[in-house]
Amino acid sequence: MSNELQIRSRRQMGASAGIGSRLMLKITNLVKDIWKHRQSYLFVAPFYIMFLLFILIPIIAGILLSFTYFNAVQFPTWVGWKNYQNLFSQDIIFLQHVVPNSFKFALFVGPLGYVCAFFLAWLIAQLPTTLRTIFALAIYAPSLTAGIAMTVVWQVMFTGDRTGYLNSFLLKWGIIEKPVLFVQHSEILMNIMIIVSVWASMGIGFLAILAGILNVDKQLYEAGRIDGISSRLQEIWYITVPLMKPQLMFAAIMSIVYTLKSGAIGTQLSGSNPTPNYAGQLMINHIDDYGFIRYELGYASAISVVLLGVCYLLSRMFGYLFAPKEGE
């Protein structure tokens, strides 16, 4: 009996010593491995240090700041969940204007822009090379101008007196009798924002989708025809879309980021933050309002974190839709 116990305890000791030495071995191996790959780290370092400093650490710091009261002058004081509580229970502007606006804006601009991009890319892919290049350029061009077109073209287009293009045309055709203050009008501003954003959203996502469509092997379409695919729509659904999932995923992420980033549009169009009657107030405007106008940085950070959460959820959703399944 005692003999057996001794053997068992000796075995256990041996095992534990084994774990210890194995851990040591693992660490030394890891260090050796890291040292062996020092050149790889050297390649990664210049970018990654910048990335850490200006993107990753700010994200983490932002999350921490959201639990504090911080007015940019005094050192932040810890307030726990208070910012979030206020945001979801007291901030009437956020609940009544910003959230519905953001939903409406994202719902229209995201999917609409995405479907438009896919549709246009598919049409362009049906053409011979020269024409394809010309049209691809023409449709990509607005995203080149986006910022500039915003301030000059669209402002003049929607100017509130009769020198605005839209007002001038509507007056000429007798549709309206006196000029409309488009960008100051709370019901119209949002619609204008949506139109302008869709127009400007044919950027890199559009190019990525076009690449995906052109990348599909032509022989697959022939094979599909033999297998009984008859219409173009079936072709798109059964062959094109499954084969270009990576590009679709990339375009989807770009469109999410674009949609959430384009909060500045309302401010730029109407020339003020907050926008008239909060009609075009999006998350970004709200963050700017609290962060850089009222200097309540902790509260603004809490809004940012909520925005990050929404981004993450949306992207996971897209990731689930477009991720390559096992065995595909």
Next chain:
Amino acid sequence: MHEINPKWLRRLYWGWKDWGLAVKRFDRTQQLIVLFLALLSVFMLLPIVYVFNHAFKPLHELFQFPPTFIVRNATFQNFIELLSLTESTVVPASRYMLNSIIVTFLATVGMVVTGALCAYALSKHRFPGSKLIFGSIIASLLFAPETIAIPRYVIVQSLGIMNSYLGHVLPMIAMPVGVFLIKQFIDQVPNEMIEAAKIDGTTEFGIFMRIVVPMVTPAIATITILAFQNAWGNAETSTLFMQDDSMKTLPFYMGTLTSNLANSVARQGAAAAGALIMFLPSLIIFLLSQRKVIATMAHSGIK
């Protein structure tokens, strides 16, 4: 415009005739597609035509009723106004321009070089932590940059690079999209090629410079354009990190010209001229490298 050269007319006529033949060779669906896309392209390109015309309009045409789209009496008055606006102030417009050029150049080069190096290691080397590093870069793609503006401000402040070119350039170098796109391309460079080069005794850096970079030039051209556009149009670093007016860039200056002046007469001419100045470099760079960009997107590099 007064005399029309008959040679041009002939060329125009033959050009159209060839075009007509080309269109005839398409089937009915393709003809419809071409027609639809042509109309759409005209609509998409209108703002560009407008920016060009607007910049050369004399003041009375800028505010004419009914408004005109095409300029009638072209003039350089707006550009002169843009430059003279700041004559009385401490910082001349040319200083903003110079700042913009320096910052854009440094940021673009910095982004492309560091991004390509990082993408190469992430794509072709298996080292501890590489998955984590790539994962964090992908995850950060999801985050709108505005959401991290506040902590970023604190970091720039504590690094002591406020009011310096570094304060403009370093934050812009961190462009995750760039690394992501270049990595996707380097993935397609065959491993056998790199192995062969290694056996021949080429160093890692030599492989990168002599094999990888030449094979992914289209992707690098695309990223160059993206980085350029980002940097050239960026007013954020000026607004947040630069307190001295002499360190701010052109987009910031443009913003001060037009903001809150939507309905007023003053400075509209200068703003129109400035818009053209802001837009031209992007257009020129895009036109110069468009073949590479379309190739990137159309052929996805090497199969």
